[in-house]
Structure formats: C-alpha cells, structure tokens
Amino acid sequence: MNKLADIGLIGLAVMGENLVLNMESKGFSVAVYNRSTDKVDKFIQGRGAGKNIKGTHSVKELVAALEKPRKVMMLVKAGDPVDSFIDQIIPHLEKGDIIIDGGNSNFTDTIRRTEYVESKGFQFIGTGVSGGEIGALRGPSMMPGGSKEAWPHVKEIFQSVSAKVDGGVPCCDWVGADGAGHYVKMIHNGIEYGDMQIITEAYQFMKDVLKMDYDEMHETFKKWNTGELDSYLIEITADILAYKDEDGAPMVEKILDTAGQKGTGKWTGIEAMHLGVPLTLIAESVFSRFLSAQLDLRDQASQVFQAPEITFEGDKEEMLENLKMAVYGAKLISYAQGYNLLMEASKEYNWDLKYGDIALMWRGGCIIRSAFLGDIKKAFDKNPSLPHLLLDDFFKEKVQKAQPGWRKVCAVAVTNGIPVPSLSASLAYFDGFRSKRLPANLLQAQRDYFGAHTYERTDRPRGEFFHTNWTGEGADTVSTAYNS
Numbered sequence: 001m002n003k004l005a006d007i008g009l010i011g012l013a014v015m016g017e018n019l020v021l022n023m024e025s026k027g028f029s030v031a032v033y034n035r036s037t038d039k040v041d042k043f044i045q046g047r048g049a050g051k052n053i054k055g056t057h058s059v060k061e062l063v064a065a066l067e068k069p070r071k072v073m074m075l076v077k078a079g080d081p082v083d084s085f086i087d088q089i090i091p092h093l094e095k096g097d098i099i100i101d102g103g104n105s106n107f108t109d110t111i112r113r114t115e116y117v118e119s120k121g122f123q124f125i126g127t128g129v130s131g132g133e134i135g136a137l138r139g140p141s142m143m144p145g146g147s148k149e150a151w152p153h154v155k156e157i158f159q160s161v162s163a164k165v166d167g168g169v170p171c172c173d174w175v176g177a178d179g180a181g182h183y184v185k186m187i188h189n190g191i192e193y194g195d196m197q198i199i200t201e202a203y204q205f206m207k208d209v210l211k212m213d214y215d216e217m218h219e220t221f222k223k224w225n226t227g228e229l230d231s232y233l234i235e236i237t238a239d240i241l242a243y244k245d246e247d248g249a250p251m252v253e254k255i256l257d258t259a260g261q262k263g264t265g266k267w268t269g270i271e272a273m274h275l276g277v278p279l280t281l282i283a284e285s286v287f288s289r290f291l292s293a294q295l296d297l298r299d300q301a302s303q304v305f306q307a308p309e310i311t312f313e314g315d316k317e318e319m320l321e322n323l324k325m326a327v328y329g330a331k332l333i334s335y336a337q338g339y340n341l342l343m344e345a346s347k348e349y350n351w352d353l354k355y356g357d358i359a360l361m362w363r364g365g366c367i368i369r370s371a372f373l374g375d376i377k378k379a380f381d382k383n384p385s386l387p388h389l390l391l392d393d394f395f396k397e398k399v400q401k402a403q404p405g406w407r408k409v410c411a412v413a414v415t416n417g418i419p420v421p422s423l424s425a426s427l428a429y430f431d432g433f434r435s436k437r438l439p440a441n442l443l444q445a446q447r448d449y450f451g452a453h454t455y456e457r458t459d460r461p462r463g464e465f466f467h468t469n470w471t472g473e474g475a476d477t478v479s480t481a482y483n484s
C-alpha cells in the first residue's frame with residue numbers, strides 16, 4: 001500500500017481486527033497499530049495479508065500514514081488506555097483531524113474527552129459498535145456521537161461497513177453531541193443484559209419445571225425464533241443448547257454458572273438511579289449476574305436451605321406457550337423501560353435523541369437485533385412524542401395478550417422455588433405502571449411521622465405540602481420538601 005490510508009485503527013483484538021477487514025472489503029485503505037506490535041506483524045502476515053492494509057509500529061507512524069483530515073479510530077480496552085492513546089495521538093495531529101473511540105466507553109468519559117480533544121483544536125467521536133466478532137466483520141450496528149463537524153468525514157466509511165436493513169438502510173446514523181453515541185450503546189447493552197437474563201430464566205424453567213432435555217429446548221428456541229421472538233439472542237441460544245462437548249454431553253452443562261460483566265449493564269443501572277427511572281428488569285439482570293458470581297455463598301446456602309419439591313403436573317405444551325408469553329411480556333417491559341431512560345437522558349443532556357432511528361440502528365448487526373425493533377420504530381413514527389412505549393397501541397395489545405400466561409409462569413416458578421427475577425420484576429412493574437393508586441400514600445405518612453418530611457393531599461392542589469403532628473409531641477418545624 002503506497003498511498004495514504006483512508007482511516008487508521010488502533011487495537012487489533014476481536015473487534016479491531018474484524019472491523020479493519022470489513023473496512024478494507026468495502027474499498028477503504030486502513031493503517032493499523034497495536035500496543036503489542038507483534039500483533040501488528042501477525043495480523044499483516046495473517047488475516048491482513050495481501051490486502052489494502054498497512055501495518056505500523058508507533059502512533060507517530062500510524063498518524064503519518066493517513067489521508068487528511070486524519071481519522072484515527074481506537075478499539076481498545078475501555079478506561080485508561082483510551083486516555084493514554086488520546087494523549088499519544090494529539091501531538092501528531094493537525095487542525096480538523098478526528099479521533100474516534102469505538103470501544104465500550106462510559107458516556108461520562110466521552111463527554112469529558114470530546115471537550116478535551118475539541119479544546120486542543122481537533123474533533124472527537126465516541127461511537128458504540130455492536131455485533132461482536134461476526135458483526136464487526138460483516139456489518140455491525142454503529143452509534144456515533146461527539147463533534148458533529150466530524151460526522152461528514154466519517155459518514156461514508158461508517159455507513160458502508162455497518163449492517164443494512166430494509167433493503168439497504170444502514171444501521172448507523174449520527175446520534176448526538178458529546179456522549180450521546182456511547183449512551184445509546186450503554187442502553188443497548190443494558191437491554192442486551194435484560195434479554196439474556198429473560199432467556200436464561202426461560203431455560204431454567206424449561207429444564208427444571210418442565211423437565212425438558214436439551215434437544216427439546218433447542219427445538220423450542222428454534223421455533224420461537226420464527227415468530228414474534230425472532231432475534232439474534234434467541235437464535236444463538238438455540239444453537240448453544242444443541243452444542244455437545246467431546247463426550248456428547250451438552251456443552252452448557254460443563255460451563256461454570258458464574259456470569260462475567262464488563263460494566264455497561266452496571267452503568268445503565270446507575271444511570272437509571274441517577275435519573276430516577278424505574279429500570280427494574282435491567283437492574284435485576286445486573287444483580288442476577290452479581291448473585292451468580294457469589295458461588296461460595298450460594299454453595300453454603302444450598303446446604304442450609306431445602307429447595308421446594310418441584311411438582312408441576314399441568315399440560316407441558318400449554319405451559320410452554322405461557323412461558324413464551326412471559327418471555328415476550330418481559331421483553332416488552334424491558335424495552336419500554338430502556339426507552340423511558342433514553343427519553344429522560346435526552347432531556348437531561350440536551351441530546352434530542354431520535355428514538356425511532358435508534359430502534360432502526362439496532363434492527364440489524366447488533367446483539368439485540370430483532371424483528372421486535374421494527375415495532376418500536378413504527379410506534380415512534382406514528383407518534384414522535386409518545387411518552388412511554390407501553391402507551392402505544394401495539395405494545396398495549398401485546399402486553400395485554402401476554403399477561404395471563406406470564407402470570408401463570410411466575411406463579412408456578414415461585415411455588416416451585418425457581419428464581420425468575422426478570423420475569424417477575426417486569427410483571428410487578430407492569431402492575432405498578434397500570435395502577436392509578438399505589439401504597440406510596442402510607443410511605444409518605446411514615447416519612448412525615450418520623451422526619452416531618454411533609455406530604456401532598458389528594459383533596460388539595462399539587463405542590464401544597466402538609467405536616468401532621470402524628471405523635472402529639474412534635475413541633476411546627478417541617479423538613480424542606482424536595483426530591484433528590
């Protein structure tokens with residue numbers, strides 16, 4: 001490769017290597033660099049051999065190999081390595097050059113980095129990239145945000161390499177200022193955690209309550225993947241359940257039941273707390289991973305507590321249909337909650353997020369891709385000011401239809417001691433969401449009783465606060481009424 005490259009990429013791991021090959025296959029020349037430079041040589045002599053890809057052995061050499069305005073993209077471990085690379089890249093840039101972070105960075109870091117890089121006279125893009133190894137190679141979903149002036153310079157590359165839906169619509173578009181792209185990727189990952197947790201609960205229910213074997217479970221997920229649950233995660237679950245170890249036993253049975261996590265789900269939960277959004281299903285999914293990781297404690301507790309005997313004697317096919325409804329109902333709630341958080345974030349951070357377009361970006365290429373996202377897109381096309389997804393006609397009808405089966409599954413699971421945190425928390429959320437009156441009146445009375453925190457009354461206008469001297473021993477002084 002003699003001429004200057006269209007883009008530079010730092011980080012030749014799972015995502016970087018595959019995205020470089022994807023870019024090159026779409027006609028873009030790429031210069032690459034990796035901290036451990038032996039990986040550059042291995043890549044150039046291996047998967048990158050004979051292609052329009054130039055290996056470099058320093059950041060300076062990488063930047064010098066690029067066409068102006070230079071576009072340097074990082075796909076490295078999130079956190080300090082990103083800041084370190086930014087500081088290594090900056091001294092070699094000229095005005096108008098662009099630094100891109102494609103890793104799973106925390107959006108607060110991206111807000112800070114955008115400001116920092118812009119203060120030095122350059123532009124910064126923080127982009128979510130989803131789809132794992134195969135997505136990066138064949139077409140990921142990409143969610144870019146940051147310095148808006150940089151978008152026209154990377155648009156063609158990003159939209160060419162991204163997945164396409166509906167006969168060619170790219171699963172990539174500009175999301176918004178500073179940390180908006182990484183925020184949307186964080187919510188994507190939170191939803192990913194939720195979908196995965198819902199599926200694992202269905203798996204345990206099938207295995208332990210319905211006593212299904214792995215072939216039956218494989219067939220069931222395969223069938224589910226042909227209907228309204230059609231999605232990447234249901235599809236790979238069917239594949240995984242059919243996979244046998246060398247001794248012929250299901251591979252899944254050999255895998256230790258302790259879930260890993262790299263932070264994006266946890267950040268989603270923290271953000272929900274920060275913005276006061278009831279994101280119960282994703283939060284339960286994060287907590288379920290934490291509980292799974294407490295292996296020793298669970299081992300001790302399993303010796304202390306006797307599990308209820310599993311006594312399901314009903315119609316298995318009927319219960320399987322109920323389970324499908326429970327999975328679908330929980331999924332409706334999960335996405336509705338995720339979008340509730342997106343809507344609050346859009347206001348809080350002034351991002352003017354386009355909710356339907358985000359659903360379209362997730363329709364292909366990424367881990368949460370599913371037929372269902374088309375319904376979300378339609379809901380926002382129909383009503384761009386929709387206050388909550390559950391108030392859309394499609395969602396209303398589907399959640400109503402899911403209810404009876406979903407309730408039966410939760411009841412059977414609870415009776416038999418099978419943990420279904422996401423299926424039950426989502427149902428509890430739905431019951432709370434559809435309630436005109438909740439028992440928070442008693443809670444307010446308790447707060448006022450012990451701390452004179454005051455309350456509003458049903459028979460007086462909102463915003464007027466009252467205090468009762470519940471004990472007869474209190475004074476007139478009341479605590480200030482505010483919500484944190």
Ligand SMILES: NC(=O)C1=CN([C@@H]2O[C@H](COP(=O)(O)OP(=O)(O)OC[C@H]3O[C@@H](n4cnc5c(N)ncnc54)[C@H](OP(=O)(O)O)[C@@H]3O)[C@@H](O)[C@H]2O)C=CC1
Nearest residue numbers: 011012013014015035036075076077078081103104129132
């Ligand atoms: N794997 C996946 O499915 C997905 C990953 N992502 C995100 O994409 C990014 C890349 O992920 P992935 O490809 O899995 O690779 P890893 O997250 O394993 O990151 C490996 C890369 O980071 C570099 N690196 C690690 N520590 C440092 C450091 N201290 N200083 C400099 N470089 C460092 C490595 O260099 P070296 O070779 O020298 O160690 C290597 O290039 C991450 O942010 C990840 O969260 C996003 C979507 C999907």
Ligand SMILES: O=C(CO)[C@H](O)[C@H](O)COP(=O)(O)O
Nearest residue numbers: 130131260261262263264367
């Ligand atoms: O971003 C991704 C997919 O979209 C990554 O695969 C991410 O690592 C998954 O999250 P975790 O490791 O926390 O399960």
